[in-house]
Amino acid sequence: MVLLMNIDDNEKWNNIVKNFRNFDVYYLAEYVKAFQAHGDGEPKLFFYEDKNFKAINVFMKRDIERDQNFSGKVQSNTFFDAATPYGYGGFLVEGDVTDENLAALEKEYSRLCMDEGIICEFVRFHPVLNNSEMLSSFYDISKLGRTITIELDSQKQIWDSFTSNNRNMIRKAKKSGVEIYWGRSRELFDMFIPMYNQTMDKDDASDYYYFKNDFYNSILEDLKYNSLMFYAVFENKIISMSIILFSNQHMHYHLSTTDREYKSLAPTNLLLYEAACWGSENGYKTFHLGGGLGSREDSLYQFKKGFNKNSNTYFCIGKKIFDREKYDELIKIRKQDQSFDENNLFFPVYRG
Template identity: 30%
Template sequence: MMKINLLETSSAEWLDVLQRCRHDSHHMPGWLRAAQHEGSGKAFAVHVMDDGHELFVPLLNRDINGKDWDASSPYGFAGPVVSDDAPDGFVDTALSEALELLRGRGCVSCFIRLNPIVNAPWRSAVGTLIDHGMSISIDLSKSEAEHWHDTSHGHRLEISKAMRAGVTVRLDETLETLPHFIRLYNASMDRLRASDYYFFDDAYHYTLARELGDRLRLFVAEEDGVIIGGATVTVSDGTGILQGHLMGIDARYRHRQPSKIMLHAIRQWGREQGYRYYHLGGGLGGSAEDSLFRFKRGFSPDTHVFRTQRVVVDPGKYLALCDGTPSVLEDLSGYFPAYRR
């Protein structure tokens, strides 16, 4: 008999499920608590069990009007987690039952960001699956020579030039440079005129560091004792996935290409530590054409598809929130949920 539970991040069962199922650092309760602290909604997870098979979906409960709410994955790639031996049909049955439970509690829609690596085999007929483009990962089982071969000619030249100039990269084990990194990251986002989506208050960074512990690593690039760049990555020991999180550089040292030497150093560290993937993500908005995608592609030929899943949980309420325009239920490929545009 199918059993559905809604778990809070403090629930011991949350970690128990993750021990049994393939997951990433973005599925950890601490990742959700940091997102909750950021004001993105109240963190919870749906856990479905049936005959030993499991479906687990971490989500944020986002208020709409004080009565109704919608569910959304947090920033990152906290897609569904499924037990390895789940039979065909289990996912859709379990997900449908879970969403029916949420509908009864006032949920109007559900937006899920799939994990490009963990959810690569994900197939579901519930709602609409949208392909957003490619994301890039580095295969850390390759040798140093293979990694260097996969690096574009331009990246190789600039990494070598920075090394000759004395730029070094180190892992900051104590996170003593976190305040400096936060300043560099914010300045970088200001310089790039990034949208609000890419800005986080200082407390978010400290919350994430406290919640994830050694699952969050900070690398800093330095020249003559000056920090010229920083990058955070999350670590998942069970699946061997490093996820690139945030990066910031000192504009005065752009000629040293600190972002390139940091990625080079992080992949070297990941390879030496025995991890399997270093996921860099994709371009802005999933684009395979922009400069960010081309920058990342210069480190690896390996790509994954980034997808989202959109479900209208309560069509009547969804329609009412969209001023009764029937077409919003026919095509979910645009901004979702449409009433939050």
């Protein structure tokens, strides 16, 4: 059986996803809805089943004509590419995972993508599920960098995995009077949005990271069973906020902001510690914090590493070209722009 589903049947989509032992929040219909609202493309769920083997993949189908470099240069609704929704994903496979079954899956998936006009696919594999390893024959896979995952077996284990410096920062935050709360309400989101945008301003972030109200409304309304806002309060003022996602024993540090005037109080250190403890108390097994910017071991990575000095998760990407002729055709169109560098490391190259 081969299926390609749209987002319009939430229940059927989620029933398929939840039949996979290791599914996570990134595969749920409610998660990808927010990124459809953000303009990332049309969410699709691919499902394959044959005897004692099954697989799913969630991706955004993107109309290339909507890219500013191709507007008016190619027909709309003709050329497409696919990408993992913001965050992590990639194929989940279960059952009799043999070379023969994986080859049959690849054949069906490639055929379907060609039928859909999808020229290529970019995958951000899931670091905690480590689902890239068995797909090396399927994609051109690159290992980009380490990520940090907190194991949530007990509060003692959480605390013991921290670096001594991080423990000191958490003690400092508590001693200073920082308190952590969590909840979900429109008022919290209304406070989060301007704080987050201010953080993006100071980080000189690209336009992509400024999310519109439709995006936040989707998290608030669609992900009501899979998200919480954790926030730090000091002297009756909210000074740090984080949207935490969770599903099927996995937690994720999604979006976060801190008032820089209060950074010295280490509110985010305490917030993430309390979120990890909440996860442990509520039966979650892992809390993934991600890595550094661009997978570098930068100051952001070093901050996260303070929460598990022995973390062994890493981030991989996958690339696959289904239609080389059309892929090269799009590169030729980009070459008309003198500023285009055909040797850029972006994938697909024509979007670089």
